[in-house]
Amino acid sequence: MSIESIQLDKVSKRFRLGATNEYGRLTEAIATGVKNLFRKSHDAAAIRVPDSFADRIEAGWFWALRDIELSIQSGEIVGIVGRNGAGKSTLLKILARIVTPTQGRVGVRGRVGSLLEVGTGFHPELTGRENVFLNGAILGMPRAEIRKRFDEIVAFAEIESFLETPVKRYSSGMAVRLAFAVAAHLEPDVLIIDEVLSVGDQAFQRKCLGKASQLGAQGRTVLVVSHNLAAVANLCQRAVLIRDGRLVADDVPERIIDQYLSEMRAGDGQRVWEDDESAPSSREIRLRSVSVTGNGSEAPASEVDIDQEIAIVVEYKVLVADTPCCVQIQVKDETGAYVFWSANAPSMNLEPDPWFAKPHATGTYRSECRIPANFLNDTRYFVSVLIGPEVGIVSVRHDSALSFVVHDTGAMRQEYTGSWLGPVIRPRLNWRTKKQ
Amino acid sequence: MANDEDSIPPMQFYGPTDKFGFGQLAEIWRTRELLYSFFLRDLLIRYRQVVVGILWVLLQPLMGMLIFMGLFFVLGTNAGSSTVAFAPIILTGMLCWQLVASSFRDAAGSLVNYRHVVTKIYFPRMLLPLASLLCAVFDFAIGSLLLLPVCMLTGTGLVWSTAWLAIPIAMWLILFCAGCIAWLSALNAHYRDVGYALPFVLQLGMFVSPVVYDVERLRSLLTDRWVWLYEANPIATCIGLLRWSLLGTQLPSMLGMAMAAAITALVCFSGLAWFQHADQQLADRI
Numbered sequence: 001m002s003i004e005s006i007q008l009d010k011v012s013k014r015f016r017l018g019a020t021n022e023y024g025r026l027t028e029a030i031a032t033g034v035k036n037l038f039r040k041s042h043d044a045a046a047i048r049v050p051d052s053f054a055d056r057i058e059a060g061w062f063w064a065l066r067d068i069e070l071s072i073q074s075g076e077i078v079g080i081v082g083r084n085g086a087g088k089s090t091l092l093k094i095l096a097r098i099v100t101p102t103q104g105r106v107g108v109r110g111r112v113g114s115l116l117e118v119g120t121g122f123h124p125e126l127t128g129r130e131n132v133f134l135n136g137a138i139l140g141m142p143r144a145e146i147r148k149r150f151d152e153i154v155a156f157a158e159i160e161s162f163l164e165t166p167v168k169r170y171s172s173g174m175a176v177r178l179a180f181a182v183a184a185h186l187e188p189d190v191l192i193i194d195e196v197l198s199v200g201d202q203a204f205q206r207k208c209l210g211k212a213s214q215l216g217a218q219g220r221t222v223l224v225v226s227h228n229l230a231a232v233a234n235l236c237q238r239a240v241l242i243r244d245g246r247l248v249a250d251d252v253p254e255r256i257i258d259q260y261l262s263e264m265r266a267g268d269g270q271r272v273w274e275d276d277e278s279a280p281s282s283r284e285i286r287l288r289s290v291s292v293t294g295n296g297s298e299a300p301a302s303e304v305d306i307d308q309e310i311a312i313v314v315e316y317k318v319l320v321a322d323t324p325c326c327v328q329i330q331v332k333d334e335t336g337a338y339v340f341w342s343a344n345a346p347s348m349n350l351e352p353d354p355w356f357a358k359p360h361a362t363g364t365y366r367s368e369c370r371i372p373a374n375f376l377n378d379t380r381y382f383v384s385v386l387i388g389p390e391v392g393i394v395s396v397r398h399d400s401a402l403s404f405v406v407h408d409t410g411a412m413r414q415e416y417t418g419s420w421l422g423p424v425i426r427p428r429l430n431w432r433t434k435k436q
Numbered sequence: 437m438a439n440d441e442d443s444i445p446p447m448q449f450y451g452p453t454d455k456f457g458f459g460q461l462a463e464i465w466r467t468r469e470l471l472y473s474f475f476l477r478d479l480l481i482r483y484r485q486v487v488v489g490i491l492w493v494l495l496q497p498l499m500g501m502l503i504f505m506g507l508f509f510v511l512g513t514n515a516g517s518s519t520v521a522f523a524p525i526i527l528t529g530m531l532c533w534q535l536v537a538s539s540f541r542d543a544a545g546s547l548v549n550y551r552h553v554v555t556k557i558y559f560p561r562m563l564l565p566l567a568s569l570l571c572a573v574f575d576f577a578i579g580s581l582l583l584l585p586v587c588m589l590t591g592t593g594l595v596w597s598t599a600w601l602a603i604p605i606a607m608w609l610i611l612f613c614a615g616c617i618a619w620l621s622a623l624n625a626h627y628r629d630v631g632y633a634l635p636f637v638l639q640l641g642m643f644v645s646p647v648v649y650d651v652e653r654l655r656s657l658l659t660d661r662w663v664w665l666y667e668a669n670p671i672a673t674c675i676g677l678l679r680w681s682l683l684g685t686q687l688p689s690m691l692g693m694a695m696a697a698a699i700t701a702l703v704c705f706s707g708l709a710w711f712q713h714a715d716q717q718l719a720d721r722i
Contacts, residue, residue, distance in 0.1 A: 003444060004447070007447065015720055016720070093719065096557065096558055097450055097558035098554075098555060098556065098557065098558050098719045099719045099720065100450070100715075100716045100717070100719075101450075105449050105450065106449065106450045107447040107448060107449045107450075108447070108448055108450075109444070109445050109446065109447045109448070110445040111445075112558070114556075114557055114558070116556045116557065117556045120552075120553055120556045120557050121550075121553045121557070123477060123481060125480075125481050125484045125485075126477065126480060126481065126484075130476075130477070130480060133473060133476075134473050134474075134476075134477050137469060137470045137473035137474075138470065138473070138553065138557060138559065139557070140470075140559075142469060143469050143472075143473070166484070189445065
């Protein structure tokens with residue numbers, strides 16, 4: 001039996017663009033009002049925006065979302081996929097009732113819990129105990145329920161001995177644990193999660209996603225915005241693709257991810273950031289491209305043979321002289337399983353990389369990581385790129401920057417023709433048997 | 437659980453249910469537990485790392501009273517009533533004024549100071565300014581206890597026959613404050629000027645209302661022809677009424693009270709409608 005849990009009817013949202021009333025001053029509002037008496041429309045031409053947004057601008061307004069039609073049944077876990085600025089976050093905020101749609105209407109059945117940020121409303125002056133009650137109440141838990149689950153929450157966060165200490169004296173790890181513990185005990189009918197909350201901490205991200213799938217199993221509706229495509233593929237039964245404020249596809253996650261990646265030009269084995277604005281960057285470093293090569297050729301390829309060496313190539317620009325750089329990659333499979341992590345540090349390399357953590361002069365650099373043949377299994381892998389001043393420290397990152405599929409050529413199937421499904425890697429190792 | 441036939445909640449559509457914002461009242465009632473949590477938070481935060489703690493609630497009106505009594509003593513003027521001691525007159529004024537001033541001040545900043553919460557999660561936004569108001573009401577209620585010792589020390593008899601009326605009169609003043617903070621908090625979220633202008637308005641308001649003097653002193657100046665205009669200010673009327681009910685000073689004029697009641701109703705209804713209107717764009721604009 002399925003009941004409609006979320007319903008969006010032609011939902012649109014527009015924001016005011018540019019300097020009009022930017023600082024929200026009363027005198028400005030009056031001045032603008034007076035000016036508009038004499039001038040019929042706003043001058044949109046004066047506002048600078050990226051070209052790709054051009055068709056979303058209309059007389060000083062920016063359409064963040066347009067005519068979104070979506071119906072979600074209870075118990076569904078739906079992923080929302082799209083590039084930055086496509087309107088994903090606005091959609092979540094509309095569903096969470098934070099932002100009011102300009103047009104259309106939104107219907108939700110039951111209690112909505114939104115985790116757009118962990119620890120919303122935590123107050124540093126209040127103690128752990130007081131914050132649990134406050135944060136729980138803000139998230140929509142009745143006081144009686146918080147009281148009932150209080151011990152559970154505290155045990156989950158592992159902060160028993162700090163309950164009467166103001167949160168400002170907590171380590172950041174403790175504060176996050178407590179905040180997540182409260183959120184994890186929330187039992188809404190509809191849960192809305194933004195990936196932002198899981199940035200930086202792998203264990204934490206896993207916990208969040210675990211919570212989401214647990215709620216889904218209980219027949220509750222979950223909506224997830226994520227750049228972590230592996231997680232979307234693993235967690236969701238359905239995904240929607242948002243492009244330029246419109247919902248362009250609604251399908252099983254695998255197909256949505258394929259479509260998204262091909263739109264991102266990551267489907268052909270490479271991901272290039274042509275304009276500086278969209279490229280993941282910090283003050284010192286800007287990613288230029290990530291590509292994968294294999295099949296014994298130097299050309300990028302999204303499908304590589306299992307018995308050929310695979311190379312992952314990261315190109316980045318150093319913007320500030322003397323920046324030390326360490327390039328790292330994370331590889332995950334379609335189920336979100338973390339296959340490996342590697343950096344160009346000497347002890348992690350067969351031969352030391354001369355540029356590792358060296359001060360880089362400004363310019364473009366190209367780092368290559370070679371994965372031996374007959375090492376990965378025949379499945380799809382997702383590559384995340386991380387660059388930082390030293391190993392384990394990240395200043396620029398891009399999750400699931402690209403994906404590639406490894407094809408079985410039969411290299412390891414001379415003796416066995418069954419399934420290789422299950423293991424995340426399929427390495428060719430050294431076996432030797434001796435009679436004792 | 438969603439698949440339990442009996443407990444399927446109805447589909448709720450977002451957006452205003454009525455033009456006048458009455459729907460907000462029902463929502464505030466539904467989320468009263470969160471209001472209590474916000475109130476508790478504001479209360480707890482205020483007296484953290486404060487040595488004398490909650491005593492400040494009593495010290496503030498008391499100090500205010502002593503300062504103005506000293507000032508008028510030095511100036512040699514009598515700003516009080518001809519029949520009642522000055523201390524309780526000024527204390528009732530100070531208590532009411534602190535209710536108005538602190539609720540206005542805290543509520544005006546309530547949405548802006550919590551914009552990181554307002555833009556991340558939904559709850560009826562009216563709860564934030566209302567929590568500030570509740571804090572001010574809490575102070576007012578505690579501070580009112582000072583009236584008994586002050587009356588005893590100055591030998592002023594409380595008028596017990598009308599004293600119970602002080603409660604509905606205080607409710608009137610609180611209601612007026614609620615209307616005003618609905619305006620102020622949402623206006624401040626859109627136009628920060630409000631926050632800057634407020635201190636001056638409050639300073640002026642303190643002298644336009646009979647906080648540190650009794651209306652009696654103005655009656656001769658304003659004459660009966662104009663005193664109703666002065667009393668159209670609900671704060672002035674409420675302070676006047678409180679002094680009448682507790683201390684037995686002169687009752688404000690009927691016309692003045694009617695005007696004040698009409699203004700209170702206007703501020704409350706328009707505040708409710710304005711807040712709902714402003715709330716629609718709050719997360720975009722704050």
